[in-house]
Amino acid sequence: MxxxxxxxxxxxxxxxxxxxxxxxxxxxxxxxxxxxxxxxxxxxxxxxxxxxxxxxxxxxxxxxxxxxxxxxxxxxxxxxxxxxxxxxxxxxxxxxxxxxxxxxxxxxxxxxxxxxxxxxxxxxxxxxxxxxxxxPPGRRSLPTRMVYATDFGHLPLPTLPRLSALAGALPGTLELVQMYSPQQRGNLTYLKRAVAASKAQLAWPTITTKMVEDDDPIEGISDYCARTQAQLLILTPSSESELIRFFDKCYALTQAYHLQIPVLVLGQPAQQASTVCCERCAKELHNKSVEQLLVEASITKRPTSLT
CATH class of the missing domain: 3.40.50.620 (HUPs)
Incomplete structure (x- = not known):
């Protein structure tokens, strides 16, 4: 139970x-x-x-x-x-x-x-x-349109089964949204493959994907949820500071859309909080994680098409 x-x-x-x-x-x-x-x-x-x-x-x-x-x-x-x-x-x-x-x-x-x-x-x-x-305060139904926003290129593998476990409680369409900055345009192929690999690991019956460019990922995802009228936002924050900023009082004062809908915070598994000695090791750990995802999803040689 x-x-x-x-x-x-x-x-x-x-x-x-x-x-x-x-x-x-x-x-x-x-x-x-x-x-x-x-x-x-x-x-x-x-x-x-x-x-x-x-x-x-x-x-x-x-x-x-x-x-x-x-x-x-x-x-x-x-x-x-x-x-x-x-x-x-x-x-x-x-x-x-x-x-x-x-x-x-x-x-x-x-x-x-x-x-x-x-x-x-x-x-x-x-x-x-x-x-x-x-x-947030207010009367609402269970969502039929959900957005999962995170950096899929750095997403720890054990996070995905934990999200799939909630599929029965949260029916509807799940959209995987990868925010990226203009400086990351050269890394789009890698990010698209990471999003596609994550999609293959999830249990929702209907999953779509989207790449969204914005200088500010928090404001960008809030605007995107408003445009698509998302009813639930799912987050896996990369850091505590990112989550604190997400709930910053300035967004409440401006009535930002992401604070007007339920938000599911799906933290990173504790066992994945690895300590790395330098930036190079961190990059290698990150690449290994995504490549493992790609292999498990068996899509390393498949063409990927995302909007």
């Missing part, structure tokens, strides 16, 4: 997050673990039970929202109340329940601090091994 961990802060913005998680749980199917963390000293037994009661009341109230009764009845919930900050407890919670996915709100409050444009979500993605789905 798959498991979705859903942190709840009892704010109004938490309700759309749980409603979205409910739809995923029915589609996958999966069990939902609702988690509430309260900053401060250890909770007394009576307080803990009262908070679990609030979680259960919330779950039962939202169980049938936007779902037919037959589907809603199938959702199984567990309730967890912890003392302290979520970011101090989330690793143990994910391990305890074997969570396959964390679903949290863009504005989730952690340790008494309201999120500033996803900064709490960024912290959680750095701590857990499973993907984190960040849901």
């Amino acid at each position: 798959k498991t979705i961990l859903v942190p709840i802060d009892f704010t109004a913005a938490a309700e759309p997050t749980l409603a979205y998680a409910n739809k995923l749980a029915v589609r996958w199917p999966a069990e939902i673990v609702l988690v509430y963390s309260q900053a401060g000293p250890e909770l007394a037994t009576e307080e803990r039970e009262a908070l679990k009661g609030r979680l259960e009341t919330l779950a039962e109230r939202l169980r049938y929202r936007e779902l037919v009764r037959q589907d809603a009845r199938r959702i199984r919930y567990s309730y967890e109340v912890v003392s302290g900050c979520l970011h101090d407890q989330v690793q143990a919670l994910v391990a305890r329940y074997g969570a396959d996915l964390v679903v949290m709100g863009l504005e989730h409050t952690d340790c008494g601090k309201p999120a500033t444009n996803g900064d709490n979500a960024v912290r959680i993605t750095e701590l857990v091994p499973c993907p984190v789905l960040v849901v």
Whole structure:
């Protein structure tokens, strides 16, 4: 049985997050673990039970929202109340329940601090091994148009099966988008082969590919998602700083499209975080990774055509 961990802060913005998680749980199917963390000293037994009661009341109230009764009845919930900050407890919670996915709100409050444009979500993605789905406020359906944006030339191999594992929960068309700068035009053939190799490894029934040139990859992918009306953006950031910038407050102030839709952060597997001694070794490691992908996909001698 798959498991979705859903942190709840009892704010109004938490309700759309749980409603979205409910739809995923029915589609996958999966069990939902609702988690509430309260900053401060250890909770007394009576307080803990009262908070679990609030979680259960919330779950039962939202169980049938936007779902037919037959589907809603199938959702199984567990309730967890912890003392302290979520970011101090989330690793143990994910391990305890074997969570396959964390679903949290863009504005989730952690340790008494309201999120500033996803900064709490960024912290959680750095701590857990499973993907984190960040849901902005608002009512929405499961996506039918998804964009996976990353640097496929540097994508670690174990990332792709982890994404394929989510195909049942996220039906629809998946588009692989490789952003590149004008300075990378001479490397297009290599990048196209890497995108095609990744496509061959994924389990979605409908996958398309796209090469998009832009000086700024974050603004470029946001504009591209807006043009194509993408309903879910999937990211594998190359660095922590890239993810922090993705959620920067300036994009919230300008109402950038990528912060108006759910974002699935698919981190790089920890075992792939190799230490290299120099730039040359890093380049060799990167080339070896992509060539391995190409061999496994059996496409090294096939012509590749991407738009």
